[in-house]
Amino acid sequence: MTLNFEYETDIKLDLDYESLIHKVVEKALDTENCPYEVELNVILTDNKEIQAINKEYRQIDAPTDVLSFPMVDYGIPADFSHLEEEADDCFNPETGELLLGDIIVSVEKVIGQAIEYGHSKERELGFLVAHSMLHLFGYDHMEEEERTVMEEKQREILDGLQITRNK
Incomplete structure (x- = not known):
């Protein structure tokens, strides 16, 4: 797995964010049975920058907590079965890793x-x-049923790492 980190703010988080993100990404990959090694970009920024990105890409002129930019289109969430047919678009030709996207x-x-x-x-x-x-x-939370599925999967990932609301 390749995680590319960019820390683009002077605001200090005061925690080992790289290790934490690595663990959460690994657990999410395992939970969704991703059969590939992945490449992922993670950018940590401030409200001003994320607001500019949110405005440009989502036409929402407000800061948000997290944005996701997937590189893969899924007909069904976490259905990896079609990806090898799209190898030129989905995989890094040098490493063979699935280009998952940006967080x-x-x-x-x-x-x-x-x-x-x-x-x-x-x-x-x-x-x-x-x-x-x-x-x-490929998961979303626009509909109630989708939201319920996402919330359960988030809970499964975090509980599996013992990252609870009290920690």
Whole structure:
């Protein structure tokens, strides 16, 4: 697995974010039975930058906590069966890794939401990465049934790592 990290803010998170993100990504891959090694870009930024990205790509002029930019289209969430047919578009030709996409996280939101929800920054960052990974696998939460499925999968990932609301 290749995780490319960019830390693009002066705001300090004061935790081993690379290790935490690596664990959450691994658990999400295992939970969804991803049969491939993956390449993933993770950008940690501030509210101003994530707001600009949110405005450009989603036409929402407000900061958000996390954005997901998948490189793979799924007919059914986490259905990896068709990817080898699209090898030229989905895999890094040098490493053979599945190009999963990009996760962009607002460090300011991690800190603020951890305080707001009464849990640790580790739990908040872990939750946002798990949530984003599910989007990269094609899950969504626009409909009630989809939201329920995503919430259960997020819980399974975080519980499996013992990242609970109290931590």
